[in-house]
Amino acid sequence: MTDLPVFTRSQLALRNGQDKPQIWVAYKGIIYDxxxxxxxxxxxxxxxxxxxxxxxxxxxxxxxAVVFEKFVAVGKLG
Structure with missing residues (x-):
């Protein structure tokens, strides 16, 4: 997971299911779709x-936290 792109908290906030079509959440520094x-x-x-x-x-x-294993890691929270 070290080659994942880094996203800011502001970029993560846009993936809230309202502003952009993606719905992302972060857990322990990793962003999941x-x-x-x-x-x-x-x-x-x-x-x-x-x-x-x-x-x-x-x-x-x-x-x-095992629940996050079901989802694709799309980035790191920077």
Missing amino acids: VTESRLWRNGKHYEHWAGQDLTEELADAPHT
């Missing part, structure tokens, strides 16, 4: 919003 997930439709997943770093919010989730 969750566009195809029906659980992220319109950029919202329960009380969480796309286009953000969800590292700290994962502690409140009913699942573990």
Whole structure:
């Protein structure tokens, strides 16, 4: 994953399911494309919003970080 492009928090924020067609979230510095997930439709997943770093919010989730293995890593948060 060292050859992934680096995106700023501002660039990540645009991939929120509203401003651009992509829906991205970050976890531990890696950005994942969750566009195809029906659980992220319109950029919202329960009380969480796309286009953000969800590292700290994962502690409140009913699942573990293993869930990110289902998604393609598209970049690093810089």
